[in-house]
Amino acid sequence: MPDLSTDTGGIRSPNPFWLASAPPTNSGLQVQRAFEAGWGGAVWKTLGTPIRNVTSRFGGHSIGGVRGAGFNNIELITDRPLEANYREIAETKRLFPDHAMIVSLMFETREEWKEHIGRSIDAGADGLELNFGCPHGMCERGMGSAVGQEPAVNERITSWAAEFSTVPVIVKLTPNVSDIVPHGLAAKRGGADAVSLINTIKSIIGVDIDRFVPEPRVGGASTNGGYCGSAVKPIALHMVAALAREREFGLPISGIGGVADWRDAVEFILLGASTVQVCTEVMLRGYGVVEDMIDGLSEYMRTHGFESIDQMVGKAVPGFREWGDLDLNHELVAKIDADACIGCQLCVAACHDGAHQCIHPQEGSRVPVVDESECVGCNLCKIVCPVEECISMETVEHDVPPATWNQHVADPVHHPLRPKKGSHG
Amino acid sequence: MTTPLPATRSETAFGDFKLPFAPGEAVAEATRCLFCHDAPCIAACPTAIDIPQFIRKIATGNDRGSAKTIFESNILGMSCARVCPVEVLCVGSCVYNDLDQPPIAIGRLQRHATDRAFAEGWTFFEAGPDTGRRVALVGGGPASLAAAHRLRRLGHACTILERGTTLGGLNSTGVAPYKMRADRSIEEIEWVLAIGGIEVRTGVEVGGQGPDDPSLEDLERDFDAVFVGAGLGADSALGVPGEDLLGVHGAVAWIESMKLGEVDLAGVERAVVVGGGNTAIDGVRELLGLGVASVTMLYRGTPERMSGYAHEWTAALADGARVEWRAIATDFEGTDRIERVRAARLDDARRPIDGGEFTLDADLVLLAIGQSKLGERLAALEGIALDRGRVAVDDGGATGRGGWYAGGDCVNGGKEVVNAVAEGDRAALAIDAWFAAGGGLRKGSGA
Ligand SMILES: Cc1cc2nc3c(=O)[nH]c(=O)nc-3n(C[C@H](O)[C@H](O)[C@H](O)COP(=O)(O)OP(=O)(O)OC[C@H]3O[C@@H](n4cnc5c(N)ncnc54)[C@H](O)[C@@H]3O)c2cc1C
Ligand SMILES: Cc1cc2nc3c(=O)[nH]c(=O)nc-3n(C[C@H](O)[C@H](O)[C@H](O)COP(=O)(O)O)c2cc1C
Ligand code: SF4
Numbered sequence: 001m002p003d004l005s006t007d008t009g010g011i012r013s014p015n016p017f018w019l020a021s022a023p024p025t026n027s028g029l030q031v032q033r034a035f036e037a038g039w040g041g042a043v044w045k046t047l048g049t050p051i052r053n054v055t056s057r058f059g060g061h062s063i064g065g066v067r068g069a070g071f072n073n074i075e076l077i078t079d080r081p082l083e084a085n086y087r088e089i090a091e092t093k094r095l096f097p098d099h100a101m102i103v104s105l106m107f108e109t110r111e112e113w114k115e116h117i118g119r120s121i122d123a124g125a126d127g128l129e130l131n132f133g134c135p136h137g138m139c140e141r142g143m144g145s146a147v148g149q150e151p152a153v154n155e156r157i158t159s160w161a162a163e164f165s166t167v168p169v170i171v172k173l174t175p176n177v178s179d180i181v182p183h184g185l186a187a188k189r190g191g192a193d194a195v196s197l198i199n200t201i202k203s204i205i206g207v208d209i210d211r212f213v214p215e216p217r218v219g220g221a222s223t224n225g226g227y228c229g230s231a232v233k234p235i236a237l238h239m240v241a242a243l244a245r246e247r248e249f250g251l252p253i254s255g256i257g258g259v260a261d262w263r264d265a266v267e268f269i270l271l272g273a274s275t276v277q278v279c280t281e282v283m284l285r286g287y288g289v290v291e292d293m294i295d296g297l298s299e300y301m302r303t304h305g306f307e308s309i310d311q312m313v314g315k316a317v318p319g320f321r322e323w324g325d326l327d328l329n330h331e332l333v334a335k336i337d338a339d340a341c342i343g344c345q346l347c348v349a350a351c352h353d354g355a356h357q358c359i360h361p362q363e364g365s366r367v368p369v370v371d372e373s374e375c376v377g378c379n380l381c382k383i384v385c386p387v388e389e390c391i392s393m394e395t396v397e398h399d400v401p402p403a404t405w406n407q408h409v410a411d412p413v414h415h416p417l418r419p420k421k422g423s424h425g
Numbered sequence: 426m427t428t429p430l431p432a433t434r435s436e437t438a439f440g441d442f443k444l445p446f447a448p449g450e451a452v453a454e455a456t457r458c459l460f461c462h463d464a465p466c467i468a469a470c471p472t473a474i475d476i477p478q479f480i481r482k483i484a485t486g487n488d489r490g491s492a493k494t495i496f497e498s499n500i501l502g503m504s505c506a507r508v509c510p511v512e513v514l515c516v517g518s519c520v521y522n523d524l525d526q527p528p529i530a531i532g533r534l535q536r537h538a539t540d541r542a543f544a545e546g547w548t549f550f551e552a553g554p555d556t557g558r559r560v561a562l563v564g565g566g567p568a569s570l571a572a573a574h575r576l577r578r579l580g581h582a583c584t585i586l587e588r589g590t591t592l593g594g595l596n597s598t599g600v601a602p603y604k605m606r607a608d609r610s611i612e613e614i615e616w617v618l619a620i621g622g623i624e625v626r627t628g629v630e631v632g633g634q635g636p637d638d639p640s641l642e643d644l645e646r647d648f649d650a651v652f653v654g655a656g657l658g659a660d661s662a663l664g665v666p667g668e669d670l671l672g673v674h675g676a677v678a679w680i681e682s683m684k685l686g687e688v689d690l691a692g693v694e695r696a697v698v699v700g701g702g703n704t705a706i707d708g709v710r711e712l713l714g715l716g717v718a719s720v721t722m723l724y725r726g727t728p729e730r731m732s733g734y735a736h737e738w739t740a741a742l743a744d745g746a747r748v749e750w751r752a753i754a755t756d757f758e759g760t761d762r763i764e765r766v767r768a769a770r771l772d773d774a775r776r777p778i779d780g781g782e783f784t785l786d787a788d789l790v791l792l793a794i795g796q797s798k799l800g801e802r803l804a805a806l807e808g809i810a811l812d813r814g815r816v817a818v819d820d821g822g823a824t825g826r827g828g829w830y831a832g833g834d835c836v837n838g839g840k841e842v843v844n845a846v847a848e849g850d851r852a853a854l855a856i857d858a859w860f861a862a863g864g865g866l867r868k869g870s871g872a
Contacts, residue, residue: 261485262487285460296490
């Protein structure tokens with residue numbers, strides 16, 4: 001059995017699956033049930049000066065019949081008394097000493113931060129997570145993403161936390177910035193032990209087209225909310241990877257955003273995360289989803305020869321490069337397996353209308369053919385094909401050695417490019 | 426261990442009635458599963474497999490984990506995927522039945538994961554550390570196999586005592602070949618026995634007259650606990666004239682000869698199957714499938730009252746079955762061989778209607794009116810009580826005599842393979858708990 005235990009910035013947990021700070025970590029009984037179900041850690045629902053929430057609060061984005069493929073919310077931080085939160089944190093930690101208990105905090109003044117860092121640690125927190133991410137409600141009050149979007153403010157508050165805390169400090173970053181790297185670096189300068197990302201993305205989930213009000217509706221109006229769930233995974237993966245490959249950064253990362261199964265977790269880990277956090281999938285299906293996450297990850301590690309999570313972390317980072325460093329002479333063409341083809345011709349429509357007009361119907365057959373001399377190897381046909389492994393992208397062998405754009409512009413003679421295809425010129 | 430099956434078995438004429446999923450199909454179907462909370466399908470499964478979890482694992486590409494989830498609760502999960510009447514169990518309880526969409530094909534998904542486990546040679550369980558305890562299992566059917574496997578996981582040594590030459594009980598010799606052929610059952614048994622430490626003795630009848638047959642007292646002397654999974658007895662007889670003519674068979678006996686060997690149907694064009702239960706319907710479909718042109722079921726009740734499942738009967742009708750409702754056989758006629766069945770029509774109170782006599786020509790008759798109960802033999806032991814021929818047990822499968830446990834058809838009167846597995850499993854846990862509390866039949870073995 002591979003070893004699933006992890007260490008993120010000094011916070012140890014029996015497996016890399018943590019609940020993100022959100023409704024699933026709202027109370028002691030919830031987190032205790034989650035730990036029983038197998039979750040390795042939990043980031044408690046953000047503590048701060050208790051607030052009032054609106055109703056309704058959540059919106060779901062159905063994509064192709066999949067309900068909640070994207071999800072958004074306009075809820076704020078904890079609305080429960082701080083006393084109750086600290087009491088339940090202590091109780092939960094006492095019952096589950098080996099699980100990671102991270103307390104998420106969002107306060108305004110230095111004194112408040114000092115007080116609540118102390119109380120969190122007294123309650124048994126193994127680590128703190130500074131919520132610099134909430135994109136609605138709290139930022140208008142100068143907290144949440146208002147902090148996360150200003151590197152100087154981020155650095156200052158992180159440095160207070162580093163000063164007051166005796167346990168590791170994680171800074172939770174907002175994705176509502178154009179480049180994540182300066183924000184990760186600010187957290188590092190402030191003294192963070194790790195970062196977690198992403199928090200939710202500023203969004204309007206939809207519009208009630210009969211009432212003329214955006215959703216989720218609060219009486220006759222709505223507001224922008226935070227987007228999350230499976231749909232945001234590509235954005236989260238990019239931000240995690242951008243920090244993981246930044247040489248000056250080097251802090252451990254807890255990856256968040258659209259983790260719905262073990263494959264998603266593997267992707268985050270390969271791009272540099274040492275733990276992953278989950279909110280939406282648990283909100284949609286319950287704590288029980290962790291069983292397959294653990295089981296599927298173990299099986300993946302077993303079949304790929306990984307003995308520990310450490311061996312996996314960042315394995316795909318070297319494969320993530322700037323566009324200018326990709327090999328322009330690498331040539332792929334699409335091949336259609338005529339025996340597998342069911343004749344839907346989605347690939348014909350896609351290639352004709354959306355790519356390079358090189359898949360053609362044949363007389364007397366529903367199976368189309370690829371004109372390989374024109375195929376640019378873009379993947380579109382493979383993406384639309386409903387049959388697994390019917391269309392494959394195959395490498396074309398040729399004599400032109402690899403050359404990247406950066407090499408070619410620097411020295412076109414020694415780094416020539418192969419003839420261009422598909423431009424119908 | 427078991428006699429090899431001949432390749433020329435009549436049952437090999439049958440293909441699978443419910444086809445396996447292609448891999449892409451399985452994932453698409455699994456993705457439809459809602460992952461219900463406190464899922465009704467789990468409650469409907471006698472072995473309480475965590476169905477939403479195993480289906481989710483198929484959806485995420487974790488077939489190995491999926492198979493493990495299934496086998497954790499039901500070690501005969503491969504058979505059950507094929508032979509369970511899912512229409513009235515898990516699938517029948519799927520919440521999609523209350524929506525305008527078809528229920529999840531749970532049986533076929535279970536088959537997908539378990540077939541994959543067999544094809545890949547995956548194994549999941551190891552024997553527990555040796556406890557020095559020995560358990561005898563009477564009969565080698567599904568109940569005993571499930572009990573033995575669980576007992577081995579808990580570290581107790583097991584000996585299966587089987588009267589016949591084949592293990593698997595009716596799962597090998599009875600279930601319709603279009604659901605599962607005997608070779609699949611035998612393959613599964615080898616996989617189950619691979620856990621090690623299960624001694625198998627075939628050709629020995631507990632309580633029988635043979636020189637090697639152990640008595641009930643022998644078991645009490647040599648073992649620390651006994652599990653009885655002896656199933657049911659022979660086909661019941663109708664008690665009407667001509668029952669001993671050639672060509673009149675007990676249905677279960679005939680099905681066994683069709684599954685393990687060859688049956689000669691040369692010249693058989695018309696057959697009559699007496700009964701209205703699932704064995705009768707199986708017999709009808711098997712005869713039709715083997716090419717008998719006209720097969721008529723003769724049942725004393727009405728369609729609403731038949732104990733055979735509606736979905737099975739619908740399939741039989743689609744195969745071309747004929748039926749006489751409210752009818753009983755009164756005479757079997759012929760010289761040496763059966764030639765015709767004399768029958769009488771019944772009224773609502775099941776009394777023959779005057780002038781309601783009729784005749785059916787028949788070259789073959791199967792009697793599927795039930796199996797006898799085997800319990801009597803056990804009743805010789807003080808403390809073991811019978812309830813209408815069934816062995817009476819408590820919730821854990823314990824009989825009234827210390828150290829004696831029972832499960833499967835001999836306890837429930839004849840249900841499904843999955844019930845036998847559930848009852849064998851629960852008895853194994855009860856035996857383990859009894860040992861832990863100091864119980865043990867052999868002198869000096871207890872605390
Ligand atoms: C025709 C038919 C079709 C069926 N089809 C299905 C189906 O499609 N799906 C389904 O789920 N269920 C089906 N069943 C029911 C299912 O096969 C049984 O419920 C199940 O096999 C019961 O398991 P068991 O272990 O209790 O008993 P059995 O399977 O009957 O096994 C008992 C074993 O004990 C042995 N034995 C008995 N007495 C002694 C003794 N004194 N000493 C040693 N050995 C002894 C017997 O030889 C036998 O091998 C069918 C049954 C029949 C008759
Ligand atoms: C209803 C809801 C409430 C949330 N509340 C908080 C919060 O209090 N603190 C916080 O740091 N993040 C909060 N989040 C963000 C999540 O922790 C997480 O970063 C985000 O949902 C992305 O992960 P996911 O795709 O798994 O949902 C909330 C998310 C949702 C959906
Ligand atoms: S999920 Fe629970 S709290 Fe939310 S609207 Fe439904 S019943 Fe109310």
